[in-house]
Amino acid sequence: MSTARSVLRRLAATLPESEAIDVAYNWPIWAMPHQLPPDGDWTTWLLLGGRGAGKTRAGAEWVRMLAERGIGPIALVGETMTEVEAVMVRGESGILRISAPWMQPKLTSGVLCWPNGVEAQLLPASDPERFRGPQFAAAWCDELGCGAVDKGANQPNIFGDDKSAEGGRPYFSSGLPDGLIQRQFLRAHLRHWADPAGNPAGMVDPDRIYCWTWDARPFPSFPALEEVWADGPNHRNGHWLTGRLGALASDELVRAIAADHGCTVEAAAAAPLIGGVLINGPGTAREAIEPVLEISGQALAARPGQLVGLVQSGGDGVVLDAQALADADALILSRRRGDAAEKPARLGLGHFDRERDYLSAIATALRPGTGPLVTETLAMVLDGAGARRAAEQLLDRRAIAGDRVELALPPNQVALEPGDRISLPDLAEGPFEITEIRDGAVRKVSAAALPRRQALATGMDRPRGMAGTPTPMVAPVLVTAHLPPLPEALGRSRLLIGAYAKPWPGAVRVSEDSSGAMLADLTRPVLTGRSLSALAEGPDAVWDRGNALEIELGAGHLADVSDAAALAGSNRIAVENQTGAWEVIGFAMAELIGPKRYRLRRLLRGLEGTDAAIEPVTAGRRVLVLDGRAAMLPVEAHRIGESRALRCFAGPSDALGQAILVSPDAGPALPLAPVHLRAARQDEGSILLGWIRRSRADGDGWGMAEPALEHVPERWRVRIFDGGTPVRIIETGSAAAAYGAGEQAADFGGPADTFSFTIAQISPVLGPGHAAWGIFHD
Numbered sequence: 001m002s003t004a005r006s007v008l009r010r011l012a013a014t015l016p017e018s019e020a021i022d023v024a025y026n027w028p029i030w031a032m033p034h035q036l037p038p039d040g041d042w043t044t045w046l047l048l049g050g051r052g053a054g055k056t057r058a059g060a061e062w063v064r065m066l067a068e069r070g071i072g073p074i075a076l077v078g079e080t081m082t083e084v085e086a087v088m089v090r091g092e093s094g095i096l097r098i099s100a101p102w103m104q105p106k107l108t109s110g111v112l113c114w115p116n117g118v119e120a121q122l123l124p125a126s127d128p129e130r131f132r133g134p135q136f137a138a139a140w141c142d143e144l145g146c147g148a149v150d151k152g153a154n155q156p157n158i159f160g161d162d163k164s165a166e167g168g169r170p171y172f173s174s175g176l177p178d179g180l181i182q183r184q185f186l187r188a189h190l191r192h193w194a195d196p197a198g199n200p201a202g203m204v205d206p207d208r209i210y211c212w213t214w215d216a217r218p219f220p221s222f223p224a225l226e227e228v229w230a231d232g233p234n235h236r237n238g239h240w241l242t243g244r245l246g247a248l249a250s251d252e253l254v255r256a257i258a259a260d261h262g263c264t265v266e267a268a269a270a271a272p273l274i275g276g277v278l279i280n281g282p283g284t285a286r287e288a289i290e291p292v293l294e295i296s297g298q299a300l301a302a303r304p305g306q307l308v309g310l311v312q313s314g315g316d317g318v319v320l321d322a323q324a325l326a327d328a329d330a331l332i333l334s335r336r337r338g339d340a341a342e343k344p345a346r347l348g349l350g351h352f353d354r355e356r357d358y359l360s361a362i363a364t365a366l367r368p369g370t371g372p373l374v375t376e377t378l379a380m381v382l383d384g385a386g387a388r389r390a391a392e393q394l395l396d397r398r399a400i401a402g403d404r405v406e407l408a409l410p411p412n413q414v415a416l417e418p419g420d421r422i423s424l425p426d427l428a429e430g431p432f433e434i435t436e437i438r439d440g441a442v443r444k445v446s447a448a449a450l451p452r453r454q455a456l457a458t459g460m461d462r463p464r465g466m467a468g469t470p471t472p473m474v475a476p477v478l479v480t481a482h483l484p485p486l487p488e489a490l491g492r493s494r495l496l497i498g499a500y501a502k503p504w505p506g507a508v509r510v511s512e513d514s515s516g517a518m519l520a521d522l523t524r525p526v527l528t529g530r531s532l533s534a535l536a537e538g539p540d541a542v543w544d545r546g547n548a549l550e551i552e553l554g555a556g557h558l559a560d561v562s563d564a565a566a567l568a569g570s571n572r573i574a575v576e577n578q579t580g581a582w583e584v585i586g587f588a589m590a591e592l593i594g595p596k597r598y599r600l601r602r603l604l605r606g607l608e609g610t611d612a613a614i615e616p617v618t619a620g621r622r623v624l625v626l627d628g629r630a631a632m633l634p635v636e637a638h639r640i641g642e643s644r645a646l647r648c649f650a651g652p653s654d655a656l657g658q659a660i661l662v663s664p665d666a667g668p669a670l671p672l673a674p675v676h677l678r679a680a681r682q683d684e685g686s687i688l689l690g691w692i693r694r695s696r697a698d699g700d701g702w703g704m705a706e707p708a709l710e711h712v713p714e715r716w717r718v719r720i721f722d723g724g725t726p727v728r729i730i731e732t733g734s735a736a737a738a739y740g741a742g743e744q745a746a747d748f749g750g751p752a753d754t755f756s757f758t759i760a761q762i763s764p765v766l767g768p769g770h771a772a773w774g775i776f777h778d
Contacts, residue, residue, distance in 0.1 A: 027061045035054050056087060060088065060097075067116070068103055073137060074119070075120070076140050085107070089122065149175060150173045151170050179385070183273060186211055215240055257277075257285065272385070274292065276352075276380065295390035318420060326443070344374040344399060347376065348364050349377075349378065350362050351387050352379075352380065353383070363457055364391065399452075407445050413443060418436060422434060472505055473653065477501065478498070479500070481576070483582060492637070495664055497646075500525045505650040507523050507651065519646070522629075522630075525629070527554070528553070530551065535616065552596055566602070567604070577617050583615075612673065637669060642663070647660070672693075674691040675691065678690045679757070693714075695709065718739075760772070
């Protein structure tokens with residue numbers, strides 16, 4: 001939907017100005033049906049739709065309509081003040097952008113004021129106290145959701161991201177993950193809107209409520225792949241529902257287990273959130289339910305007509321003093337404690353880790369004092385935070401095992417029953433939970449001490465696992481390119497090897513075929529493709545503005561860079577020429593001409609010592625993007641020309657691998673050709689030839705008089721040609737050589753008038769290097 005101003009510009013050419021203005025700001029003409037307020041007498045209008053459905057524009061136009069009718073004050077409510085102003089007020093479809101010039105509101109200190117006096121106040125959902133007092137006539141609100149963080153419902157809009165201006169913790173929150181509070185928040189909302197008392201006349205359709213936020217990125221790839229998605233760590237405490245909707249609160253799980261056994265048990269919704277429970281075989285409902293209640297701090301008790309799970313924390317229950325106890329024949333109160341040396345100080349809880357592909361994991365809890373380490377295993381699926389909470393609950397319970405009291409109560413205490421909580425101030429440290437009552441002349445009561453919340457779990461969340469992701473069976477495309485040495489590794493040329501496959505198998509391992517020794521581990525697919533057009537020879541050491549190269553890539557994206565960035569090393573590709581040699585080319589301009597097709601211009605030819613490979617390139621030659629994805633294997637000088645058998649294994653399930661034979665030629669390792677060739681006749685008739693050597697050993701340094709010597713000892717070979725026929729070879733130990741008058745007479749029958757010559761540096765290992773051509777004219 002275009003903004004009113006853009007519509008006005010289109011209509012101005014055909015309509016008088018007054019009519020154009022009226023049409024442009026007449027929202028019902030331009031609105032889609034779902035963007036118009038519903039008919040009838042309603043109090044809540046819920047707009048549900050995806051990105052681009054026009055929700056913001058519909059809300060802004062509704063607020064504009066209210067303001068023009070004099071209805072106010074109005075509340076503009078969003079997740080944060082920043083988002084209210086940036087989206088609802090100043091956004092592309094915000095109130096300021098869609099308001100007519102004669103009714104343009106002004107924003108001052110968080111209040112929008114229209115010319116007719118109507119005001120709208122900008123409010124964040126995190127501060128509900130600010131809603132009191134103004135007696136708003138209407139409100140435009142956005143988003144329903146709650147973070148999976150301790151006490152998240154206190155401020156459901158708070159997002160635990162340090163990079164966010166509205167990041168932080170909800171009121172009184174410890175900041176620890178808590179998936180249960182998120183589930184309970186949503187359950188409370190759904191119960192409210194499903195209750196006719198809270199939703200009279202069906203103002204909100206409960207079947208049309210959608211929760212924020214469901215992420216299109218697949219779980220567990222998100223949030224596990226943090227190198228791909230930087231917001232992965234925020235998932236633990238964030239608003240995401242992905243990965244959590246399958247888990248249940250303790251009351252839901254207990255109710256489901258009881259229903260499978262044909263009975264009814266009502267429990268409380270207490271932490272942790274449980275991803276699942278494994279029932280190994282036939283058993284009673286109590287056997288299946290009690291572990292769930294135990295880790296959630298509850299105990300099973302019988303009540304008239306049903307079984308219930310009672311929470312064992314919070315409050316002292318019924319307070320009984322000495323006067324309330326019965327005077328029986330025996331002692332009115334006795335207490336037994338367990339052996340202090342047997343009380344555990346540490347507990348390791350084995351469980352299935354939901355965040356790590358259901359692998360077995362252990363959460364450890366500690367308590368003050370000394371004592372043994374005990375281990376317990378639960379056939380339950382828990383996340384890291386839930387497992388730590390469960391370990392704390394179990395250690396607290398084990399620490400008070402055997403701590404019991406027995407007392408007698410008069411018959412008037414008939415209201416007490418098993419499962420009730422009692423406290424005995426000045427008599428016994430408590431509180432206690434009644435476990436047994438024997439009625440007679442007096443009520444003989446047995447009670448067990450309740451946990452005191454002393455345990456604290458240790459450890460941190462481990463990296464999320466991806467082991468369950470199936471590895472595809474593929475045969476990757478392998479690319480090898482032999483390139484010259486780098487300055488830091490003289491004497492060893494480079495063999496680049498890369499692989500591409502779709503889908504990517506996770507990693508491609510390269511090893512020696514003969515010995516099995518691992519050479520490289522390719523963790524990312526290279527960007528490779530082919531040339532679509534021919535490329536002629538071009539200039540070296542200057543911009544090639546006349547040529548362009550069209551290429552097609554299998555995947556990836558190329559983009560323009562500045563000249564400075566191209567000169568500094570950005571946008572590098574290796575292109576195979578018609579002889580099989582590889583030329584490194586830089587480019588500053590990349591024009592997208594089709595799907596995965598680019599036209600590269602403003603080229604830098606023969607980079608990284610590949611100027612000898614500046615030759616014509618035909619269509620269909622291989623192209624490799626040099627972005628660090630390919631592995632570099634050093635090629636020692638003595639292995640030049642030697643065939644080398646390698647084997648590449650695509651993923652852990654590839655047992656056979658793919659054989660590849662590489663035979664690095666000497667070209668990239670040979671000495672560089674010299675530059676600035678010169679020839680001048682001397683007075684005595686000889687011709688003095690000179691040149692400047694090139695070196696990969698810091699050859700670009702500005703502080704040296706001449707480039708550093710790469711090949712020792714320094715030797716040069718000069719070849720003299722008569723036409724195309726070589727007539728003499730001169731070898732010298734410096735960057736100069738004399739072609740004597742006698743040698744000229746022997747070769748040309750007298751002083752040479754014109755001839756061509758080549759100069760090449762001699763490597764003591766590889767022999768003559770790349771030659772530079774020159775011509776002498778007298």
